[in-house]
Amino acid sequence: MKAPDSHQRTNEAFSAYLEGELPREEQAQVEEHLASCMQCRVSLERFRKTVGGLGALKRTAPVSFLENVQAQINRRSRGRFFSKRGLLFGRIPFEWISLAMIVAMLVYYIVLLRTSPTGVVPGK
Amino acid sequence: MSISERLLLGRLVKRDEEAFNEVVRSYGDRVYNLVLRLVGSPSEAEDIAQEVFVTVFKSIESYRGEAKLSTWILRIAANHSKNRIKYLARRRTSGQELRDGTDATEMADEGNAPVQAHFDAPDVVLEAAETERIMQAAIAKLDEEQRLLVVLRDVEELSYDEIVEITGLPEGTVKSRLHRARMALKDMLEGKLK
Helix, strand or coil: CCCHHHHHHHHHCHHHHHCCCCCHHHHHHHHHHHHHCHHHHHHHHHHHHHHHHHCCCCCCCCCCHHHHHHHHHHHHCCCCCCCCCCCCECCECHHHHHHHHHHHHHHHHHHHHHCCCCCCCCCC | CCHHHHHHHHHHHCCCHHHHHHHHHHHHHHHHHHHHHHHCCHHHHHHHHHHHHHHHHHCHHHCCCCCCHHHHHHHHHHHHHHHHHHHHHHHHHCCCCCHHHCCCCHHHHHCCCCHHHHHCCHHHHHHHHHHHHHHHHHHHHCCHHHHHHHHHHHHCCCCHHHHHHHHCCCHHHHHHHHHHHHHHHHHHHCCCCC
16 A cells, blocks of 8 residues: 555646656656556546646637727726827828829819810810 | 837837737737636626726836736736735625626626637537536635636646746745645546536
């Protein structure tokens, strides 16, 4: 029969044993004990399962988390926390601004043609 | 501190909104999960996690870069969680109801499944939810310090160096207390996990 303190010593070494942090001599002692002790082998297996199971406890933040944090900061600072940016640039993508300007110029050109007092269409 | 972290820090100090969004996107899930495992209640966890980022942004100028940005943020999260746990315990002992009727095992009692589990078959989802419920209930029974060590090491999978920075405990103390916490969990979970 094994001495009770050898079971205890082995159990106390489980973390270091599984993380590969035991000095070679102690690792050999643990393995020697495990080889002949079913009780400690079962205990080690349950220990391994417990620690492994913890790694699966992952949850992501709620989808609206970023918006909620922004809202908190803006509410508490009354919108003065973040540095100011230009009215348009930085908030609206550049491509959208370019497209809007091209459309605006086209509209202006068409309106100008229609209201031309001479009725002369450029290019004709 | 890496170059990208230094650049990000520069933008944060200038209160660049997009830089702050980047920080929330990068660390939001880790902070939320850490807090959730420590306090046990999803509604409390979201509230605390938001507070963590408000604190991060308010005190970004005091961050000197001695620790990694992630470690600094997780330390703030751990401190906020500890304060909330104490506050909730005081409310509980004074006989008041907890907000939304939650306590440290609310999530466990609700039996919510982990996010990824929603893509799996119903029986897998149920099993994952049940395992999570059992494990969370066991974590909630650990004392505050053991809970933090188990969550940092085994749930968040941080290195011992990072845990030492977050907790301020010597590495040897971290390892011995973590081992005791793991053994306590193993005993609590005996016969409960498939």
